[in-house]
Amino acid sequence: MGRAHARAFLSARSVYVLSPAPVLDLIADQDAEQAAAAAAVLGFARSTGDWRRVVVDPDVDLVAIATPNLLHAPIALAALQAGKAVYCEKPLAATLEDATAMVAASEAAGLPTGVGFTYLHNPMIGLAREIIASGEIGEVTAFRGAHAEDFMAAASAPFNWRCEPENAGGALADLGSHIIAMARYLVGPIDAVSGRLSTVHRRRPSAGGALRDVHVDDQADAVVGFACGATGTLSASWIASGWKMGLSFQVTGTKGSIAFTQERLNELQLFSSGGAARTSGFTTILAGPEHPGYGAFCPAAGHQLGYNELKTIEVEAMLDALAGRPSASKDFRFALEVEQIADAIRRSHRDQRWVAVR
Amino acid sequence: MGRAHARAFLSARSVYVLSPAPVLDLIADQDAEQAAAAAAVLGFARSTGDWRRVVVDPDVDLVAIATPNLLHAPIALAALQAGKAVYCEKPLAATLEDATAMVAASEAAGLPTGVGFTYLHNPMIGLAREIIASGEIGEVTAFRGAHAEDFMAAASAPFNWRCEPENAGGALADLGSHIIAMARYLVGPIDAVSGRLSTVHRRRPSAGGALRDVHVDDQADAVVGFACGATGTLSASWIASGWKMGLSFQVTGTKGSIAFTQERLNELQLFSSGGAARTSGFTTILAGPEHPGYGAFCPAAGHQLGYNELKTIEVEAMLDALAGRPSASKDFRFALEVEQIADAIRRSHRDQRWVAVR
Amino acid sequence: MGRAHARAFLSARSVYVLSPAPVLDLIADQDAEQAAAAAAVLGFARSTGDWRRVVVDPDVDLVAIATPNLLHAPIALAALQAGKAVYCEKPLAATLEDATAMVAASEAAGLPTGVGFTYLHNPMIGLAREIIASGEIGEVTAFRGAHAEDFMAAASAPFNWRCEPENAGGALADLGSHIIAMARYLVGPIDAVSGRLSTVHRRRPSAGGALRDVHVDDQADAVVGFACGATGTLSASWIASGWKMGLSFQVTGTKGSIAFTQERLNELQLFSSGGAARTSGFTTILAGPEHPGYGAFCPAAGHQLGYNELKTIEVEAMLDALAGRPSASKDFRFALEVEQIADAIRRSHRDQRWVAVR
């Protein structure tokens, strides 16, 4: 993910005419030699074996964090304390307490922040948001979505850091955060949830081969209520055999609907109920220059963007925030709300009842 | 629906070589003149203005019920008492009590029954069931499904009998029963649910034009737990703008997955995790003679079946049951289970907690 | 195919309120015993071992021909001579000479005729025709289509009557006729063609197991010019591995386009260039009561029709013609045009040059 960050900054530099242009200055890795090697390949000017040097370096304006989840909070808090803007991978932190502290620190300092909810920067999601906000599909009545992948579907898939609860592990934290963020972004605050987590593979082989108990969820499902009155379901699974990037959803409204899947990220399905029944149906819209963010990369519809370009758009949003321009950055507060919803789903599962989201 | 029944019996007669061949003998309508007219068009030998005459007629072996839901129980109970087999439209009854009584009566009498869960008779659903039962997709881990239509999406859609609670109204009862039945049929008993119902259009115009309060749900969502350990979500909506027959689901297993939508009823998507990653993915299987029930209608894959032919397959199952042959009929007990699950979802919504299904 | 005809007439009787209602009266098979057995199963009143008795029977109004292609002409000519209407499977005849004679005889006698171009009776094709005729997609600029199946893809697929040139064999005759008919029906007369036929499997096993030389085409491709100025490509293949009913085409116009495949026969894709680029794209229209012919079978969109119901619509058209009502029947003249185009493609292939049709 660190590599993806670096490339996105490089790409942003050539795609956008940004002022000031971003410079890859100082890279840290706990292994100083690896840091130096990475600097050479990725084009950083300097490297260090200690992240603490980055956050206080006077030439650094923005700290990008792509470490294991446990380190998000200490790095971000130190950077904010030193007056740096922070761009952090999701989830914001390994605990709700840490996440809350990070929001408080960033808001107290008045510093710009951004979190890696990359899929929200897709031009087709931008279009979906415009359509919903403009009332083109009427009042939203439901959002039903999932983030389904299958990289842990096999019982033989090894135990890894994503399986550690203390590292914000589990499908809900890892993948569910994306569909929660999508729901929140498109339909607004969620105020009540009823969820169910399940662990299918209760033991997985560790690196050494021995079986290790798993205490996080392989999949999670919830019914949710939105503040606007809409209802919905949210699912997350990393054992969904066959799905590689099944971040998919349907938004229904009183006058139309939208459907999307990240496995076809350059398409949005739109139904509008106003037309003649004889020729009505879902329209497959192909990403093009009319959609927010696309035109910087390709001059015409049909060329299509890839995942890395969504990351580049995200970096542009972060740089906009840094420069004080209007920005589409998803900040720490947004990320905290996502975690609060995930936490409510976990509590609901534990207590077997509906839970209010704060 | 009465017309659909009659046509399905006629069609079954020419499609299958059945012994004995079904004869459309006696049709009832509360309006005797309409009954006579319908008899002429649909090819019944006799007609009557009183259903009570049908259920006791000595020449009648099988009573098919396609009346408003409130009449299902009295007709079925009278017919069973008179020793007739009964084929009834879904939902089985307007109340859980009536449904329970119908099951008791049919089982006490030892008479064959069938309920109109037509979508379960689709050859592609038969294939899905075979695949799941054979273990081809491993242990089932989740079923996520919905039945989404949009015929009540507009606030101006008129109040009708489906909006009457006493007539088993609401999206959950009307459409939810189909996706519940599908989940139950493919993955087995559901033992716990947490649901949420919502009514978006709280007043609808009545036939006379005056606005009438609506007390049934426009949409319902639930998280469910299956007895086998699988988890899932079930949704029903008749306000899902753009969907015409969105009975769709994904079944995931430890070794593969299945996906289906009734809007493409002749297709089943299958993923098997055993193959080489380089060429793996979901395979779109097109209905053909290899799939249960298809060959009676078309000699080759690609010709495709329509809804009415699914109804004909259902009628064949009923006639098989009547003749004492092995039968795929979905009987009263199956239908009662579906209603028990729907009832549990309603109770869960009311009490804001998880509810056990009996 | 005889069975499909009989069922379609039976189905038409219950689906439509037709006056006079069709009666299955007399069935012929060269084996009198088989004829009698078929009569019992399919519901014919009488049977015979000699088709010559059918065509002159005073109680017969309409003769339906579902024999091998070589017999189409003698039966049709005898029936027309006896004053009967004729409904014949495609291709019209085994030779262009026979087909021409059949048209002449039917037109001289002023008798209604129909040919089994079943796919043209699909409500979605009816919609496509309406859209094109109304100018909604502007002036048609191209039709590109194919009929691809794979039942002869394997070298081991046995030699059968479709492989006999004297029986109008080959992929162009068998399948190409469908896509030619579609092009002709939607875009109008074709006046020039340049084609290429190819035989991939030059020997196939006969019933006895011995290899037999094949002299017909496995696939055919042509570039064509329409009288209206549009251009196009037409392909036919029975060795197209993976396609089961790949009758598919795109029609482009100056203001929009249509796309269709028979493998999803209840869908039509429509693009109209008038809308805002931001939300434009192909709309997937699902068959419903708004489309010609659908409403007789299902009350709402999404239920979907199957192949046999297209056949029933075709029979209705034939019965309309018989009763003197306006009819959508594709008559002998239409079928002759289709064969003339196929013949021109064969001549073009032989002579390696463009050929005018007629």
Added chain:
Amino acid sequence: MGRAHARAFLSARSVYVLSPAPVLDLIADQDAEQAAAAAAVLGFARSTGDWRRVVVDPDVDLVAIATPNLLHAPIALAALQAGKAVYCEKPLAATLEDATAMVAASEAAGLPTGVGFTYLHNPMIGLAREIIASGEIGEVTAFRGAHAEDFMAAASAPFNWRCEPENAGGALADLGSHIIAMARYLVGPIDAVSGRLSTVHRRRPSAGGALRDVHVDDQADAVVGFACGATGTLSASWIASGWKMGLSFQVTGTKGSIAFTQERLNELQLFSSGGAARTSGFTTILAGPEHPGYGAFCPAAGHQLGYNELKTIEVEAMLDALAGRPSASKDFRFALEVEQIADAIRRSHRDQRWVAVR
């Protein structure tokens, strides 16, 4: 396109560990000031107003040409003469004579070349080629394809340089070259064609508003024969309303088939006839690290590549050729063959007969 080239070189530098790493050194534009501005934005070290200085500059190893087609030949010939490798946008040249001279010069000099057939570098096309070459779909029997776009569909679309015959204008040259290249790449040499060109909009508004006669084709269609015995159709259209990047094709073989469309560039459809009929069908393969070229950009399937990344892969191939490594570059000779096929289609149209390629 120049911008796309520059970005692709920059991207290649961070994506691949290349030795030597490419440096953006000297950029030319006929307007020296624009050249200087572009250098600053795109990251070139130097700029010039005269391309002749680039081709002889001692520090330049590789000349990339993204000029109007008329300039391809003079720049490439000068660069080759000066001993530089050349990377040129398609089409190779404005005339077949120029293209032939360019091949001769490059081969005489023994210098590496590359041409911008970007779509061939898609990992899914790489997979298709592997599948075909390995015999997984048996002997190829047909390739049917098209490149359909709609940017010239409206009669009001302005006359531009693509409409000038002397600048290699027309849909066949502009878009047809892509589908010809694809056919050639996947199935091998084409040796005979029969084509038809058509101009629908015979006058288009010029920049000044006056109508200007159009002498190039809006669409072209051909039946083709491959040296391997396969047959096919090729179409090109820039008036195909609704298609944005409709580079699509089907390859059929005796044991399987492949289908693809660039509008879903991260997917390949594969049918293999070996499996059980009950579960056979087209499998939708999603691009992933198992496919050639993908892994450099994304670590897992489902992330997806965009057009610009295909360009980056193309640049890597060029740099491989420059460094003497095995390379997937599509060289001048390949590009010449594409033009020879297009030329044969034009001659066939003119002479109304089949034409041999070369």
